[in-house]
Amino acid sequence: xxxxxxxxxxxxxxxxxxxxxxxxxxxxxxxxxxxxxxxxxxxxxxxxxxxxxxxxxxxxxxxxxxxxxxxxxxxxxxxxxxxxxxxxxxxxxxxxxxxxxxxxxxxxxxxxxxxxxxxxxxxxxxxxxxxxxxxxxxxxxxxxxxxxxxxxxxxxxxxxxxxxxxxxxxxxxxxxxxxxxxxxxxxxxxxxxxxxxxxxxxxxxxxxxxxxxxxxxxxxxxxxxxxxxxxxxxxxxxxxxxxxxxxxxxxxxxxxxxxxxxxxxxxxxxxxxxxxxxxxxxxxxxxxxxxxxxxxxxxxxxxxxxxxxxxxxxxxxxxxxxxxxxxxxxxxxxxxxxxxxxxxxxxxxxxxxxxxxxxxxxxxxxxxxxx
Numbered sequence: 001x002x003x004x005x006x007x008x009x010x011x012x013x014x015x016x017x018x019x020x021x022x023x024x025x026x027x028x029x030x031x032x033x034x035x036x037x038x039x040x041x042x043x044x045x046x047x048x049x050x051x052x053x054x055x056x057x058x059x060x061x062x063x064x065x066x067x068x069x070x071x072x073x074x075x076x077x078x079x080x081x082x083x084x085x086x087x088x089x090x091x092x093x094x095x096x097x098x099x100x101x102x103x104x105x106x107x108x109x110x111x112x113x114x115x116x117x118x119x120x121x122x123x124x125x126x127x128x129x130x131x132x133x134x135x136x137x138x139x140x141x142x143x144x145x146x147x148x149x150x151x152x153x154x155x156x157x158x159x160x161x162x163x164x165x166x167x168x169x170x171x172x173x174x175x176x177x178x179x180x181x182x183x184x185x186x187x188x189x190x191x192x193x194x195x196x197x198x199x200x201x202x203x204x205x206x207x208x209x210x211x212x213x214x215x216x217x218x219x220x221x222x223x224x225x226x227x228x229x230x231x232x233x234x235x236x237x238x239x240x241x242x243x244x245x246x247x248x249x250x251x252x253x254x255x256x257x258x259x260x261x262x263x264x265x266x267x268x269x270x271x272x273x274x275x276x277x278x279x280x281x282x283x284x285x286x287x288x289x290x291x292x293x294x295x296x297x298x299x300x301x302x303x304x305x306x307x308x309x310x311x312x313x314x315x316x317x318x319x320x321x322x323x324x325x326x327x328x329x330x331x332x333x334x335x336x337x338x339x340x341x342x343x344x345x346x347x348x349x350x351x352x353x354x355x356x357x358x359x360x361x362x363x364x365x366x367x368x369x370x371x
Contacts (some may be wrong), residue, residue: 003072025327026357027355121288135266193236221290
């Protein structure tokens with residue numbers, strides 16, 4: 001997949017316009033708070049996923065405007081295609097169009113994918129279990145579009161059971177209703193745990209390989225799903241349903257569901273020690289980057305298309321050897337990089353075409369390109 005053009009109107013601080021990209025490395029240069037990250041976010045939002053910055057949809061609309069629109073023209077699956085992403089603050093609506101036809105996230109994911117790495121991604125390692133679950137689930141939704149509906153339905157069943165649990169603390173005769181929601185949680189949860197386990201089994205080798213390259217082969221990365229070995233969905237279903245019923249009284253007392261994939265975690269181990277607790281800042285950054293690069297590799301393996309790689313303020317945090325390693329490993333990929341200095345792509349370029357853009361006050365200008 002190659003992004004050919006990005007257009008934006010009434011989007012954040014960016015001056016309305018469009019940008020044509022090259023198929024290799026595209027670099028946005030500028031001082032802080034000028035709009036570099038906004039450009040990467042625009043390309044990411046067209047996947048239909050939530051902003052990687054944690055922003056609300058309404059916050060992407062420019063000050064004083066009611067509606068914003070982002071469009072990408074791209075080449076995928078052997079033809080030119082387009083995605084339009086529209087936020088209307090008055091209607092409180094979000095709309096996605098693929099080739100001019102209304103589409104949902106799962107449909108977009110079949111043809112348009114991206115992998116973003118930003119400073120916030122360090123929370124995959126340093127944050128709580130929810131951050132690691134979000135990393136896996138977001139990756140799943142692009143790899144297997146049907147996962148979007150699965151996760152939504154699981155969260156709905158979980159919310160419904162939690163609502164009934166609170167009512168059951170003051171009202172009797174709600175067991176039948178709890179039976180219904182527990183069956184749904186067990187059925188959907190078993191499928192979600194199976195998919196997470198399968199995905200981690202796939203990404204594990206690639207992540208370990210990238211991490212080894214980033215650390216010059218001096219350190220070892222290991223990943224483990226705390227949900228256990230989930231190869232038999234029926235067995236996982238039976239076990240989860242049993243735990244829900246056995247824990248019902250305690251859950252009523254607490255007012256929430258204490259068992260299920262919403263409580264799972266992914267253990268990230270460096271050289272036999274938990275990365276979150278014992279890893280240095282550099283190790284944690286390399287680990288998070290390895291996971292994101294592995295995510296991109298798995299997407300390519302399964303879709304046959306290379307996702308766009310969005311690197312937000314990443315290269316400046318790495319030494320020259322790691323910069324060179326990343327760009328050499330991503331040689332045939334389309335990469336978008338933000339930074340303050342064009343030297344961030346000198347290492348490992350090896351003749352790969354680069355296109356540079358200067359951005360100041362929300363205005364983007366093509367300043368040069370070279371072979």
